[in-house]
Amino acid sequence: MTKVVCPGSFDPVTNGHLDIVERSARLFDEVVVAVLVNESKQGLFTIEERLELLSEATKHLPNVSTASFKGLLVDFCTANGVDAIVKGLRAVTDFDYELQMAQMNGSLTEVDTVFIPTSPEYSFLASSLVKEVAKHGGDVSGLIPDFVNTELTKKYELTKDA
Ligand code: PNS
Numbered sequence: 030m031t032k033v034v035c036p037g038s039f040d041p042v043t044n045g046h047l048d049i050v051e052r053s054a055r056l057f058d059e060v061v062v063a064v065l066v067n068e069s070k071q072g073l074f075t076i077e078e079r080l081e082l083l084s085e086a087t088k089h090l091p092n093v094s095t096a097s098f099k100g101l102l103v104d105f106c107t108a109n110g111v112d113a114i115v116k117g118l119r120a121v122t123d124f125d126y127e128l129q130m131a132q133m134n135g136s137l138t139e140v141d142t143v144f145i146p147t148s149p150e151y152s153f154l155a156s157s158l159v160k161e162v163a164k165h166g167g168d169v170s171g172l173i174p175d176f177v178n179t180e181l182t183k184k185y186e187l188t189k190d191a
Pocket residue numbers: 036037038039065100101102103129130131133134
């Protein structure tokens with residue numbers, strides 16, 4: 030049984046994330062999508078909201094579960110019997126930092142990192158850009174699931190009223 034983790038901020042989950050999670054679910058026995066609780070950075074969605082959106086987006090994948098974690102990813106891996114970390118690589122610009130993190134994580138524990146190339150149609154996609162475009166009324170349908178788009182629109186409607 031190989032158990033892997035797909036870690037990230039997922040603020041919110043995009044179709045690019047789901048591409049990596051779905052392909053991981055085909056490659057490995059068990060996949061945990063783990064949301065980082067970053068106390069020094071306030072996101073648009075709360076951790077609970079991000080987990081709900083992720084659960085909804087992955088409900089068709091029986092070997093995928095969701096979790097949140099604080100602190101080091103390697104500690105989450107040790108505590109949860111995770112064999113490997115899965116990361117999507119969008120472009121070579123991701124590679125430098127991802128390689129550094131993979132090597133740091135590998136030096137802290139035995140956990141290995143597996144890189145999966147993002148499908149080309151999502152190579153430009155990032156939650157931060159989706160939020161930026163949506164905030165200014167741009168069309169992000171096709172980049173995120175429809176129900177995430179609905180929640181994103183609500184967030185910005187609320188911000189406008191405030
Ligand atoms: O979606 P993101 O924000 O690019 O995800 C980054 C994440 C959560 C994968 C990364 O910041 C992380 O692993 N954070 C946990 C803290 C940690 O273990 N830091 C040491 C990394 S070498």
